[in-house]
Amino acid sequence: MTDNHYLTTLFNPKGVVVVGASTHPGKFGFVALHNILSAGFDGPIFATNPDKPIILGIQAHAEILDLPQGQVDFAMICISPNKIIDILPQLAQIGVKAAFVVSGGFKETGPEGEYLEKQLVEKAVECGIQIAGPNGQGLVSTPVNLCSQIVSPYPPEGKISIASQSGNILSALMNLSRHSNVGIARAISTGNQAHFSVSDYLDYFCNDPETAVVVAYVEGLPNGRQFYNSLNDTASNKPVIVLRGGSTKSGAKAAASHTGSLASDHAIFTDMVKQAGGYLATDVDDAFALAATFATQPLPNGKNTVVMTTAGGWGVLTADAVANAELELLPLPKDLESSIDTLLPPRWSRNNPVDLAGGETRDTIPDLLSMLLEHKAVDSLIFLGLGIQGNVARSYFESPLATDGTNRMATFHSAQEKRYAESIVEAINNFNKPVLVASELSVADPENPGPKSIRDSGLMCYRSPLVAVKCLERLTNFAERSTTKLQ
């Protein structure tokens, strides 16, 4: 049970204190308090500062022991490293069970810092405080509106949880979350991993009901076997995406044997992730796109994919990508082909990709989408061409030659784009099959009403169909594995 997990309080505190809150907007102790306040944390918020200033409307306390008993169970610690050990017993006394140490000056600085870090962990364990960090950016937990970090951004709510050995990569993933509007549940920068490593966070996410998809960014693994075991356990429960930094560092293998020389660190790491049932991402974009896919799409029943397009070239490239992936480009069944004939003029592609060839009228796209998804042979669909009409609308709206006619047309185009997007969302819910929408306009013109409406609905609009295909391939693989397990 998650409620009993040793990291439950860290991700679900009832009250927080920023230890070492600052009046200076450039200091960590200010930023942390600011972020906690501005994200609207659900419980009481306190701050400590020896000068007892009022910061952002909060009256800071001089001493931890001045805080009320039992109202705070989480501390965000931003004071000098050598002072932290002394305050842990006081934090424990007022009821703190979990803490994040932002402060640096530990293992990363050398042997003295390493010794201090060891003492920090020993004291924390003695005091019964679960201690994350040190030397990390903090954590985010949207189910309780907690943004306890010394950096931005605060992402929208969602089902993706992240543990990252790099605060910077964590921020990058959260920036992509904000950009795409596919949200985050928990996100933690592991810092020096003095007490808890990525493995511990995976272990928590494994049974966390708020988490549907897990992303782990790792560089060094102090205990590779432990990571494998956690990954294996978590991946048997939900999709886990692993992104690795430092993959080219050649493993200095002492063994003169061939096995040794062929066993570059990364080759074993790659196969280890596969063996554990995780998915190795190629980069941050790939990691986020895949996580967003798992978080927002239903699982397909099989590999049969249909590409629906109003854009010829993209359709061809996508067909190639599907054919090269572990997916099937479904040859259209005869009955489906006949049904499509009733909707489209004869010049349509009569093949998969289903290319409308400009044959769409007002309702064609929503109707065709339903028709395709309704067919039992179709397992998933990739939708291309969203935003083309919105593109025209934009050029009309911005045109120096605008007339009532062009304005009317632009308004119609915009409304149609919105309508297409809504029909896609509706179709996913009605038929419980994945529909991945891809358009470069999601990046090139994010305000285009097509991609924007997809984004507003909380779905990912992929920047390229090739990205969508790669994500669908792994979504399908996960679905197949889950089915095999149930049998």
Added chain:
Amino acid sequence: MVSLSEFESKKLLHGYGLRTTKEFLVSSPNEALEVAKKFGYPVVAKLCGEGISHKTEINGVRLNIQNSDELLAAIQELELLGDGNSDYLIAEQINGSREFIAGYHIDKDFGPVLMFGLGGIFAEVLADVNFRLLPTSRDEILTMAKDLSGRALLEAFRGEEAVSIQNLVESLEAIAQCGLDNPSIISIDVNPLIISNTKPIAVDALVIQS
């Protein structure tokens, strides 16, 4: 680190069910001739002894020896390469156009690991090898083999039948078990593992102990 000789390495692995070449360790040309007579030509002669773990690098292997004259000449050449205390391994000649490589080692991060991949002279250039952390299931070992880029080599190839997957998986399991059962072993190399009549056979092997 202590290397077992090729002969001892194969004997150990054979005990776990790995098919290895039929071979005898001999110390004189006469014994060599006797063994070759028993096997029938062609045979292979190799320098075998402590510290001779890189036979091919010192050119200590003579393949495809067709008759007793060639055998005597080969032994004479090998004698010059050895340290005077070396023995000779006389083995049956194994023919097969597909060479693989299999191994076991203790990885510094992940512990015991099994490896399988393409062997032969391009092995290190292609680096087409897969790994599995041990212990693992038979299914995973199968996936590991079938995930090779050169997986087509497991199918029918150049007039040879497809590789017996069951035999292959059993061979890999044997290597894995040998490593796991002997904590002193830090690495096992089977190279080449040649496919002969659909089945893998270890033609050379090296076990290293801590």
